[in-house]
Every structure is written in C-alpha cells, then in structure tokens.
Amino acid sequence: MERVLAPPQETPAARTRHAANLAGALWMVAAMAGFTFEDALIKGASSTVPIAQILVTFGAGGALVFAGLARWAGESLFTPEVLSFPMRLRVVFEIAGRLFYVLALALIPLSAATVILQATPVVVVAAAALVFGERVGWRRWSAILLGMAGVLVIIRPGTDSFSMLSLLAVAGMLGFAGRDLASRAAPATLGTNVLGFYGFLAVALAGVMVSFWSDAPFVLPETRAGLFLGGAVLCGVCAYACLMKAMRTGEVSAVTPFRYVRLIFGVALGVLLFGERLTTPMLLGSAMIVLSGLFIMWRSASKGA
Numbered sequence: 001m002e003r004v005l006a007p008p009q010e011t012p013a014a015r016t017r018h019a020a021n022l023a024g025a026l027w028m029v030a031a032m033a034g035f036t037f038e039d040a041l042i043k044g045a046s047s048t049v050p051i052a053q054i055l056v057t058f059g060a061g062g063a064l065v066f067a068g069l070a071r072w073a074g075e076s077l078f079t080p081e082v083l084s085f086p087m088r089l090r091v092v093f094e095i096a097g098r099l100f101y102v103l104a105l106a107l108i109p110l111s112a113a114t115v116i117l118q119a120t121p122v123v124v125v126a127a128a129a130l131v132f133g134e135r136v137g138w139r140r141w142s143a144i145l146l147g148m149a150g151v152l153v154i155i156r157p158g159t160d161s162f163s164m165l166s167l168l169a170v171a172g173m174l175g176f177a178g179r180d181l182a183s184r185a186a187p188a189t190l191g192t193n194v195l196g197f198y199g200f201l202a203v204a205l206a207g208v209m210v211s212f213w214s215d216a217p218f219v220l221p222e223t224r225a226g227l228f229l230g231g232a233v234l235c236g237v238c239a240y241a242c243l244m245k246a247m248r249t250g251e252v253s254a255v256t257p258f259r260y261v262r263l264i265f266g267v268a269l270g271v272l273l274f275g276e277r278l279t280t281p282m283l284l285g286s287a288m289i290v291l292s293g294l295f296i297m298w299r300s301a302s303k304g305a
Contacts, residue, residue, distance in 0.1 A: 017251070020249055020251075021251055021255065023249050024245075024246050024247075024249035024251075024255035025246075025255055025258050027242050027243075027245045027246035027249055027255075028242070028243070028246035028255050028256070028258040028259060028261075029258055029261050030238075030239075030242045030246075031239045031240075031242035031243035031245075031246055032239075032258070032259060032261045032262035032265060033239075033261075033262075033265055034235045034236070034238050034239025034242060035235070035236070035239045035243075035262060036114065036262055036265035036266050036269060037231070037235045037265075037269070038232045038235040038236045038239060039105055039110060039113070039114065039266065039269075040110060040269045040273060040274075041228045041229070041231045041232040041235065042054060042058065042102060042105050042106075042228070042229075042232050043105045043106060043110055043274070044224075044225075044228045044273075045221070045225045045228035045229050045232065046102075046105065046106035047225075048219070048221070048222060048225045049219060049221050049225050049229070050211075050214060050216035050217070050218065050219065051102060051103060051106060051207075051210060051214070051216075052207045052208075052210035052211035052214050052216065052218070053207065053211075053218045053219065053221075054102060054207070054229065055098065055099065055102060055203055055204065055206050055207025055210060056204050056207035056208060056211070057207075057229050057233075058200075058203055058204075058207075058229065058232055058233055058236065059098075059200045059201060059202070059203030059204025059205070059206070059207060060200075060204045061200075061229075061230070061233035062196070062199075062200030062203065062233055062236055062237055062240075063197050063200040063201045063203075063204060065200075065233070065237045066193050066194075066196035066197040066200060066237070067197050069193045069196075070191075070193035070194060070197060073191070073193060075191055075193055075194055076194075077194060077197055079189075079190075081186075081187040081189055081190055082190065082194065082198060084186070084187055086182050086183075086185035086186045086187070087182070087186055087187075087190070087198065089178070089182040089185075090179055090182035090183055090186060090198070090199075090202075091198060091201075091202045091205075092178075093175050093176070093177075093178035093179040093181075093182055094175070094179045094198075094199050094202035094203065094206075095175075095202050095203070095205060095206040095209070096171065096172075096174075096175035096178070096206075097172050097173075097174075097175025097176040097178070097179055098172070098175070098202070098203045098206050099172075099175075099206040099209075099210065100168045100169070100171035100172035100175060101113065101117070101168070101169065101172030101173070101175070101176070102172075103168045103172075104116075104165070104166075104168035104169035104172055107165045107168065108163065108165050108166055108168065108169060109270055109274065109276040110266055110269060110270035110273075110274055110276065111266055111267045111269075111270030111271065111276050111278065111282065112154065112166065112169065112270075112276075112282065113169045113172075113266075114262060114263060114265075114266025114267065114270070115154055115263055115266070115267070115282060115285065115286045115289065116151055116154060116155070116166070116169040116170060116173055117169065117172070117173050117176070117262075118259075118260060118262065118263050118286070118289050118290065118293065119147050119148070119150070119151050119173055119289050119293075120173050120176050120177050120180070121256070121259065121293050121296070121297075122143070122144050122147035122148070122289065122292050122293055122296065123147075123173065123174065123177040124177050124180050124181060125140065125144060125296050126141075126144045127177060127178070127181055128181065128184075131181060132181075132184075137299075139295075139299060140295075140296050140299050143291075143292045143293075143295040143296050143299075144292065144296070146288055146291065146292040147288065147289050147292030147293060147296075149288060150284075150285040150286070150287070150288030150289040150292065151170065151285065151289065152285075153281050153284055153285035153288060154166070154281060154282055154285035154286070155167070155170065156281055179199075183195065192240075192241070192244040196237070196240055196241075199240075200236075246258075256297055257293075257294055257297055259293075260290050260293065260294070263286060263290065267286075
C-alpha cells in the first residue's frame, strides 16, 4: 500500500510570523489609503483656499493631535534630543517635501504626483549608500537607475508635453526622501507621537514661510473646503499612525512592498474624482518605478548585493 506523506506542519513560530506579516500588510494598506485620501482632500481644498493657509491649517491640526496623544501617553515633547542635528535636518526636509508636494497637488494631476512620489524608497536606498555607507551592489544600483528613468519617462523632459510644474512633485519626493533618512538617524528615544508632532509643526512653519511671499490673503473657508481640510488632518494623522504600526508589526521586507498600493489608490482617485486621464508614459514609468522598488526590497531582504 502506497504511503502518502503528510505535508510538514507549520511551527507555532512560523504561524506567529505569518500572522504578524499579514497584520503589518493590512496596516500598511490602510496607511497608504489614508495618505491618498489626504492628498485628494488637500487638492480639493486648494481650489478655494491659498496654499499657505492649507499648510498652516493642516500642520497645526496634526501637531495638536499628536501633542494630545503624547500628553496622554506621558511623553515629553521638549527634550534635548529634539534639538539634535538629525532632528533639525528632518524639519528642513519635512518643510521642503511638504511645501513642494502640496504645490504639486494643487497644480498637477493627483495621479502624476502620486506616481512620482513612489520613487521615494528608491532615492532613500541610493542616498543611504552615499550618506551612511550602506553596501549596495551593481544589481541594486541598476534598479535605482531604472526607477529614476521611470520618473523621467513620466515627466518627459525635452518634449512638448513637459511641464516645469511636474518638477514640484520631484522636489517634494526628494524632500520626503531626505526626511526619511534624517528620521533614521534621529535619536531612538523619540517616539512616534513626538516625531509626528514635529513633522506636522514643520508643515505649519512651511505655510508661515509661504505666506510672507505669497500675495494671497487667508480666507474664511467655505463649508466644503473646511470639511476637506478637517478631513485631510484626520486622514493624515490616522495614516501616519497606521504607517508606524505597520513598520513595527511583522518583517520589514514583507510589509514595505505594500507601500506601492498608494499608486493604485492615487491613480484611481485621480481618474474617478478629478477626471484625469492615464497616458502610456505614465503607465510605463509607474511600472519601472514599482519594479525597481520591489527588486531593491527583495535584494535587501535576501542580503544580496
């Protein structure tokens, strides 16, 4: 009689790891959905509310929420660590990233801004090799170049369809990459609520800076625009919290690839809410960026070069 070999039983440790990875992936998907709705709401508000006012309102609202969460958790917002060089650098990059990205949301299609933003992880890997001396072999450097080429395919410099406004999204993406690198170097004693507080405070500061050279006066938002701004703050805070939860649940290599669902959400909202059209260069560039990022993550997870 032929014996049928039973499949190997999954160990309790493996089941726990898989459950953690699934939970982390779901948290990441929720975070990316929240960030995308935040972008859409800010874009909707920008039609009647000045950019400077959006930044001040959004930043102040988020800072107040995280200040309340920090107080509830018994965390101090004012410690010597918040004045460290990485934290000061993080504020500078946060201001640049938020300012240019909000301008991009207001002036170019949501889908295009979202797609360009997806190159952030690729830039982070390249900068980590240059700044922190992390080992990156030729395969990952090739993937980095592929991702950067994908950005060029989308913005198409040198063609009749090229718009200088698309460079706002590129500048915002570079700012966010710098913020992520500075966050990595920030003191480990600073918790999520503290980082969130100073991140949103930097957004408000960016709005104040813009107001000095902008000739658009602050206005009393209409009911619709006010709801958009309030919703953007709520989505931004919830998304940030979900992102932190995702990165602390499960394995980074299993959770991080789900960042790219933001591209799907962003393109879908751009088409459905704002009537944007997808072009062949945008689809091709998106595929190049996503493939580049996923390959880099895979190589990093396998500790290859």
